Amino acid sequence: MQRSADGQNVSPLLSQADIGKLMHARRLPGAAGEPVRQFPPEFAYDPASGVALQVPPDAAATPSGVAPWVAPFGAQAVSDVPPAGPAGLRQAGVPLKLADQRAREEHAQAEVSLPMPPPGEYEFFSARFGTSAPALLALDPRRAVLHAWLPASKRWLALDPDHGSLLAESDLAHGAWRAELVPDFNSVLVLPTSHGLACIRPDVPSLTYVVEHVGGAPCAAAPVWFQNRLWAPLRDDDGRIRFVNLDAQQKQGSDVLLDGMMDLGAVGAPVAYNRMAVWPCANGQLRLQLQPDGNVAASFTPWPEGLVPHFEFGSPYLSRDGGLWQLCFESRRGTYVYVKLGSQAEKADALAPRLCSGSFNYRFATKLKTAPWEEPEHGDDGGKNQAVMPLLESGGGNSVFGVKFATSAGLSSVLRSSERLAAQLVQDDELRETVFHTFAVSEPWRVRLFVHEGTLWAYHPLLSRIDGWALQA
Numbered sequence: 001m002q003r004s005a006d007g008q009n010v011s012p013l014l015s016q017a018d019i020g021k022l023m024h025a026r027r028l029p030g031a032a033g034e035p036v037r038q039f040p041p042e043f044a045y046d047p048a049s050g051v052a053l054q055v056p057p058d059a060a061a062t063p064s065g066v067a068p069w070v071a072p073f074g075a076q077a078v079s080d081v082p083p084a085g086p087a088g089l090r091q092a093g094v095p096l097k098l099a100d101q102r103a104r105e106e107h108a109q110a111e112v113s114l115p116m117p118p119p120g121e122y123e124f125f126s127a128r129f130g131t132s133a134p135a136l137l138a139l140d141p142r143r144a145v146l147h148a149w150l151p152a153s154k155r156w157l158a159l160d161p162d163h164g165s166l167l168a169e170s171d172l173a174h175g176a177w178r179a180e181l182v183p184d185f186n187s188v189l190v191l192p193t194s195h196g197l198a199c200i201r202p203d204v205p206s207l208t209y210v211v212e213h214v215g216g217a218p219c220a221a222a223p224v225w226f227q228n229r230l231w232a233p234l235r236d237d238d239g240r241i242r243f244v245n246l247d248a249q250q251k252q253g254s255d256v257l258l259d260g261m262m263d264l265g266a267v268g269a270p271v272a273y274n275r276m277a278v279w280p281c282a283n284g285q286l287r288l289q290l291q292p293d294g295n296v297a298a299s300f301t302p303w304p305e306g307l308v309p310h311f312e313f314g315s316p317y318l319s320r321d322g323g324l325w326q327l328c329f330e331s332r333r334g335t336y337v338y339v340k341l342g343s344q345a346e347k348a349d350a351l352a353p354r355l356c357s358g359s360f361n362y363r364f365a366t367k368l369k370t371a372p373w374e375e376p377e378h379g380d381d382g383g384k385n386q387a388v389m390p391l392l393e394s395g396g397g398n399s400v401f402g403v404k405f406a407t408s409a410g411l412s413s414v415l416r417s418s419e420r421l422a423a424q425l426v427q428d429d430e431l432r433e434t435v436f437h438t439f440a441v442s443e444p445w446r447v448r449l450f451v452h453e454g455t456l457w458a459y460h461p462l463l464s465r466i467d468g469w470a471l472q473a
Helices: 016-023 056-059 411-416
Strands: 027-029 036-038 112-115 124-126 135-140 147-150 156-160 181-182 186-193 197-205 208-215 225-226 231-233 241-246 271-273 278-283 284-290 296-302 306-310 324-330 337-338 348-349 362-363 366-368 386-393 400-405 420-428 433-442 448-452 457-460 465-470
Touching: 016 036, 124 448, 147 197, 147 411, 197 231, 197 241, 208 241, 225 271, 241 296, 306 337, 362 386
Parallel strands: none
Antiparallel strands: 027 036, 112 465, 124 135, 135 147, 147 156, 181 186, 186 197, 197 208, 225 231, 231 241, 271 278, 278 284, 284 296, 306 324, 324 337, 337 348, 362 366, 386 400, 400 420, 420 433, 448 457, 457 465
């Protein structure tokens, strides 16, 4: 292989074995002592001899049609088919369940591991990036660096910009950052940056990328797929908020302007459902609403006086009627309340904050699907000294992956602490809670889970490696 599908020279840093794995190359074994000859995956026979070529075993294990993984929570890739549920919650687009669940032990070694990429704080993508097989990319948004995993050489290598256009950095907080992915043979990542919405096309065989920044102003928050378009709020030099939007082919639509000057404060991650997209902010709700005439209108609604949102407890709660509820603290009464996004009138008092992934919330270490402001009739506080932060909901099921940790102090103060904590990774489904890993770091709830090659991986910037566990096929 000499050139990538994007027309770039294949990097000499990729070994023949790396190319074979990434491209699902067909093989013709040579005689003893001779190298294996590789052919494109479309070839069934050696053109010279007519001998049938071998299909590499990993080609069957990782078909090209496998769903991509989109950081940070495995959202569905951009598609012309409208998503079945909300976008932006901690919900994976595919079912996830550990293989051999009953055999898991909390102190057992991980089944497989990857070395860490160079120092940084990474988000992970698994998709076809100029490859026949899904390739694994690690992105550090704050430093705007991208690394590809070479599956045969077992190392991370940086991707360099082609044509000299550099990916811009992002200054969004860890909990506010998210990305979108447009799937293709050369899939495109859509990222929030300080220079606008970045459309980046990585090309793993050449270890390069091409990037275009849309909007010409810093992203005030992350993008979200809404009404068949990608939307992101930008802040212009005069301080005004302007929404840019792209379709699935990355063609730009007309900007939507927000009237007036708004101080958003710290922003949270966006959520979109039905006819509304919301970016919860410290000072109010930044919203896009589909109008009866088919246009989209922008608005900003401040929170009622004395109300402060708390994003550190996870996602907004998705109620059974499709409402999205943000956890807030009302200082005047000294109580937590849930406020329905898109509305100021609907509120519900809560005895205590719950950690939430979207459809599920946790009362200490107990998983619940009831509303987080409803207390169970027979509350069991036996696990009150432990809490579970739900990291990820499995697509289309009742399974939640989370991190369990001790809570000797109040939950809010624990989440603000930087002390080293012992923690466990758990899978909590309708039958049982399975503990499958134990580790100790500062802020263990900042673990990023991702899926690549049928394996669930756990990354934390303070750990020494990325551990993985097989998922059910």
